[in-house]
Amino acid sequence: MRIVFLNSLEKKDGGATAGDAQVWIGEEDGVWRMGWNESTGEEESETIWYEGGSWSEMLHIYRHRLVIKLGEGYRPVIEGIWDEREEFHGRGMAAQRLICYSELHENETLYNELCGWRRKKASAERKAPYLIASNRLLRLISVFRPHTVDELLQLPGVGENKAAEYGTELLALTAAQAGERPGEFPLDWVERDIDDDTFRSWMYRQKEAKFRMEMEKFSLRRQALEAMAQGGNLEGICERTGLERRDAVELLEQFEKDGYTTEALVQLELQDMPAEEKSSIWQAFEELGDAFLKPVLQRAYDQETIETANLDRLYERIRLLRLSYRRHKDQAQKAG
Structure with a gap:
């Protein structure tokens, strides 16, 4: 395996080194591997953080796992993981120190x-x-x-x-x-009361929650894209990701904005939808625009249908057909 990245970290306790570690990234035959080697006293351990073919997914996991270790007190021997000057001495840090103090006391x-x-x-x-x-x-x-x-x-x-x-x-x-x-106002004494290392560890713990959400979002997107690539339908995406149908349709809308095509899935979902119903919705888009759903609903369906049918299902159909409509409109604009 070829190592493409390596950084050493250490953890201090009262000025003495309490632990050494290395975070590394390697590649072999197109497969990325990433891990954490830790040495505490006489004990050594290795944990594999990632093994797979996605560089983007690995970077999400890298940021999340590493910030947990930084929150535990590990510090890089060679700086460069983040811009420390920007992170801990930039604008807004006075407010962050107040929040840090309030959570620690x-x-x-x-x-x-x-x-x-x-x-x-x-x-x-x-x-x-x-x-x-x-x-x-x-x-x-x-x-x-x-x-x-x-x-x-x-x-x-x-x-x-x-x-x-x-x-x-x-x-x-x-x-x-x-x-x-604990002290009088103004609260400028707080900055002197919290040492930099305590503040850094607290800040890294805040980042951990942010990076965890980003990693989970990336993983969810990847699972949905894989389901689409395998010819799955909306229900299959929901089963694979745990999303509700409404949230899954919202994710499809985001995919279209990001340049992915969802046409095969849309056609699969709407294959049993009457052509007359599709035509009514399409015509409503052309007359009213595609920004708002309720006017399209009211134009495409009669009042009895709106009052008796499953509204969530009707809106889902409109949103799915809107994906096709917007793609058709974009293609027409580019061709013109």
């Missing part, structure tokens, strides 16, 4: 009280709770416990409107809790 009692207040407020105003305040904002308020509107405004996520609308109630909750605050 939780005040669960006040946080739970704030969550209860948000729940009641959301119910009374018929809003989603996150529109009142995010979990992170409530965590910040619970830890730093602002006493004035000016202090409340210094927390990331609080603007003039939110302070005016909810500030009085929030400050009443923070003032009611006894005991000293």
Whole structure:
């Protein structure tokens, strides 16, 4: 096997080296392999992270797995995995340090009280709770416990409107809790209180969730494309990916935007659809455009059908036929 990438990492504990590791990528006969070799004391282990033919899939797994290790405290001996200056000393890092501190020094009692207040407020105003305040904002308020509107405004996520609308109630909750605050406002002391390595590990853990979602999304797309290439139908994609039919159709729409063709699957799904029904929908697209589905539904079907038929099924047919319509329109524009 030919090694095409290798980087060494080490983990410190109180200044002493607590572990050494290497992350590597190799290739042999068109097959990529990627792994992690770790040495802790006298114990050595090797874990294969990936083995297959997709460079793109391997890179997604590489970023996800590596950021987990960085979150555990491993640091590259040779820099270059990410641009450290951009990641940890760029714009917005002051706010990130406040969030980091609030998650490392939780005040669960006040946080739970704030969550209860948000729940009641959301119910009374018929809003989603996150529109009142995010979990992170409530965590910040619970830890730093602002006493004035000016202090409340210094927390990331609080603007003039939110302070005016909810500030009085929030400050009443923070003032009611006894005991000293961890520090006074302004909160510039937080940057001095959190050492760089602790902050980096926390930031890497945030990235882990992001990269995991990207990896799962990539894997889902690959499974759907493989099902299409094998001549599968919409139900086959759903079984393979775990998606609902509506989400699977949305994925097909994204494939078309990305340059893939879904025509074979569309024809398979609509093979039993009456030609008159197809024609009515096609004509509605030509007259009304293809941006909105409801006007097309109302033009193509009579009111009795709309009231008695499965609406999800009707909309699914319209969305599938819209894929063909848009492809036909694009081809006509290019030819003209």
